[in-house]
Amino acid sequence: MTYQPQQATDPEGPTGRLCHWLSQLSTESVPADVRERAKHLLLDGVACAIVGAQLPWSRTAAQIVRTVEGEGTRTVIGWDFTTSTPGAALLNGTFIQGFELDDFHPRAPLHSASLVLPALLACAEHLSGGSGGMSGGMSGSVSGERFVLGAVAGFEVGPRVGLGLHGIEMLSRGWHSGAVFGTHAAAAATGVLLGLDGARFEDALGLAGTQSAGLMAAQYEAMCKRMHHGFSARNGLYSALLAAGGYTGIKRVFERPYGGFLSTFGEGHAPDASQVCLDLGRRWETRHIVVKAYAAMGGLHNPLDALADLQAQRRFSAQEVERIDVEMSHATYHHGWWVPERPLTPIGAQMNVGYALAVAVIDGEALVQQFTPARIDRDDVWDLIPRITAHHQPDFDAPDQKFRVRLTVLLHDGTRLHTERGAPRGLERLMSNEDIVAKYRHLTDGLLPAGRQAAIERAVLELTACPMCGC
Secondary structure, rough: OOOOOOOOOOOOOOOHHHHHHHOOOHHHOOHHHHHHHHHHHHHHHHHHHHHOOHHHHHHHHHHHHHHOOOOOOOOOOOOOOOOHHHHHHHHHHHOOOOOOOOOOOOHHHHHHHHHHHHHHHHHHHHHHOOOOOOOOOOOEEHHHHHHHHHHHHHHHHHHHHHHHHHOHHHHHOOOOHHHHHHHHHHHHHHHHHHHOHHHHHHHHHHHHOOOOOHHHHHHOOOOOEEEEEHHHHHEEEEEEHHHHHOOOOOOOOOOOOOOOOOHHHHOOOOOOHHOOOOOOOOHHHHHEEEEEOOOHHHHHHHHHHHHHHHHHOOOOOOEEEEEEEEEHHHHHHHHHHOOOOOOOOOHHHHEEEEEEEHHHHOOOOOOHHHHOHHOOOHHHHHHHHHEEEEEOHHHHOOOOOOEEEEEEEEOOOOEEEEEOOOOOOOHHOOOHHHHHHHHHHHHHHHEHHHHHHHHHHHHHHHHHOOOOOOO
């Protein structure tokens, strides 16, 4: 019996409208620059995965997941073994988020590539492996064009769901925001590959919402912060696969008053379901995803930019500094400040504004080498850290001021340097596609043979020219 496409339960509600849009999404409906940007965001994700794959915590994760999930046939980036479909999504998401080098969305913080790319890659391999038998779904190889369309779906849905929770507000409340609404990004992306109709997209998003989680206390010393987006990539992938097979999820998950996604995660701060579909198909969130210039969490980029501004005014060394004071919004302060103590883990260093500013003063940058265990433990940075303090500035808590920072440096000779920035440079001028390619080459130099490095770059950026992707 032929399966007839069905609509979501309430086609006019926020969930139903989003599901209809996803089920009708086509290459022709997406602007060319958005599709091109999506490919470059995927390339950045690949670069981050290659860097992250062999980090100590990634090796631990790979060994455990391989033991639990078995060999399988799905690609694990940066390793010479394969594993199961969900295991590959989990590990590849973990690798992309492995060193805080990956993208972030400024208004609804999540790391899109670490959610979307692992889910798409595992799903494409699942389909090309002959998974058939899913009523209403699709099987066989996935075209490069379809792969990019799935990426756009994920890049659009994740931030929109996050905006329904007022985005950065989730960090203030102790949630790891991207892990909470990242399941929907992964489900939307893979749902496009699976050819879900509106009704099954509703099931997929409902299944995704009930698997959302992520506690921000993981930022201090736990390895699991690296894995949060991997969990969400795996859970979103599973949600779409379950829905494709006829397994039902929560209906109207975004508007349910009791136990719904927004009502529960947004309890106490007035979630807004209208944000999920606001200007859908007209305002493209893919255009607003920021590619990182520092190996630190997004809330630390503006303090680091402010420090660079002051150093441009008057170059100073750590020995000259009497005190550094940084004022931040509630969300960035609570996410990025506690008094750092030795020993400090790399994840703690990448989250802490005190360490990030200290190492940037001394080294002049905050990239991969500044957050290695050996660098973190050197005495020079710990001599400067006690002279750095951070404060919550309530004036910066307005919705359009969340990244604002005020930085003051007092030198021993009495010089007082002061600056205030409204947004990090990554928001003032998004990294261009050419910049992203340069970042990919810089990060992967020495990790890949030159020929392999060029072949991967070409394969990702020419995805839409690839008729069938047997990933």
